[in-house]
Amino acid sequence: MIDKKDITGIILSGGKSSRMGNDKGFLLYDGKPFVQYSIDALKPLVSRIMIVSNNEDYDVFGLERIEDVIENAGPLAGIYSGLKQSSTTYNLVLSCDIPLISTEILKKLIDAVEGDYEVIQIKSQGKNMPLIALYKKSCEDVFLKLLKDGERRLQFAVNQCKVKNVILNNEEVFFTKNINTPEQLNDILK
Numbered sequence: 001m002i003d004k005k006d007i008t009g010i011i012l013s014g015g016k017s018s019r020m021g022n023d024k025g026f027l028l029y030d031g032k033p034f035v036q037y038s039i040d041a042l043k044p045l046v047s048r049i050m051i052v053s054n055n056e057d058y059d060v061f062g063l064e065r066i067e068d069v070i071e072n073a074g075p076l077a078g079i080y081s082g083l084k085q086s087s088t089t090y091n092l093v094l095s096c097d098i099p100l101i102s103t104e105i106l107k108k109l110i111d112a113v114e115g116d117y118e119v120i121q122i123k124s125q126g127k128n129m130p131l132i133a134l135y136k137k138s139c140e141d142v143f144l145k146l147l148k149d150g151e152r153r154l155q156f157a158v159n160q161c162k163v164k165n166v167i168l169n170n171e172e173v174f175f176t177k178n179i180n181t182p183e184q185l186n187d188i189l190k
C-alpha cells in the first residue's frame with residue numbers, strides 16, 4: 001500500500017455545469033454539499049487536498065484552492081493545473097459531482113498501482129471514469145503538450161499514457177454515479 005504522504009487529492013470543481021444550471025459542487029445531498037463528499041472520501045488516503053476552481057466560493061471548505069492555468073478548457077486542463085501544483089508521485093483525482101463516492105472505492109485504485117502504469121481509472125458498467133482515477137505526476141508534461149496543441153478530450157489524453165482499468169462489480173457501481181442533470185439529482189434524492 002502506498003503511503004498517504006505520497007498521495008495528493010485533486011478535486012475538480014470548475015466547468016460550466018450547463019446541464020445542471022448551477023454549480024454542482026454546492027448542490028446538497030442529505031444536507032451536505034456534493035464537493036464535501038469528494039473531500040471526505042479522499043481524506044483518509046491523502047496528505048494534501050486541493051480544489052481546482054476559479055470560483056472563490058470554494059474557499060469556504062478551508063482547503064487549498066488552485067486556479068485553472070488554462071480557463072474554460074474542461075477537466076483535462078483542471079487535472080493539469082492540479083498536477084502542476086502537486087509535489088507527490090501519486091494523485092487521486094475526483095470530480096465534484098459524485099456524492100455517493102466512498103474511500104473504499106478509492107482504495108481500490110491505490111491497491112492497483114503496479115509497474116509503470118501512469119493512470120489507473122475506474123471502469124464502471126463498461127464506462128471508463130477518468131474523473132475517479134489515480135494519476136502519476138509524470139502525466140503533467142504529456143497533458144500540457146496536448147493542451148497546447150488544442151486538445152481538450154480527457155479520455156484521449158489519458159489514452160496517451162499507460163492506463164490500467166479497475167473494473168467494479170455490480171454492487172460497487174452505485175458509488176460512482178455522477179450527477180449532471182436535475183433529473184439525475186432527483187433520482188438519488190428519492
Ligand SMILES: Nc1nc2c(ncn2[C@@H]2O[C@H](COP(=O)(O)OP(=O)(O)OP(=O)(O)O)[C@@H](O)[C@H]2O)c(=O)[nH]1
Nearest residue numbers: 012013014015016017018019052074075078095096
Ligand atoms: N477545474 C476545472 N474543472 C472542470 C472544468 N470543466 C469541468 N470541470 C469539472 O470536471 C467534472 C466533470 O465536468 P462535466 O460535468 O463534464 O462538465 P461541466 O462543465 O461541469 O458540466 P456541463 O456543462 O453540464 O458539461 C466536474 O467536477 C467539473 O467541476 C474546468 O474547466 N476546470
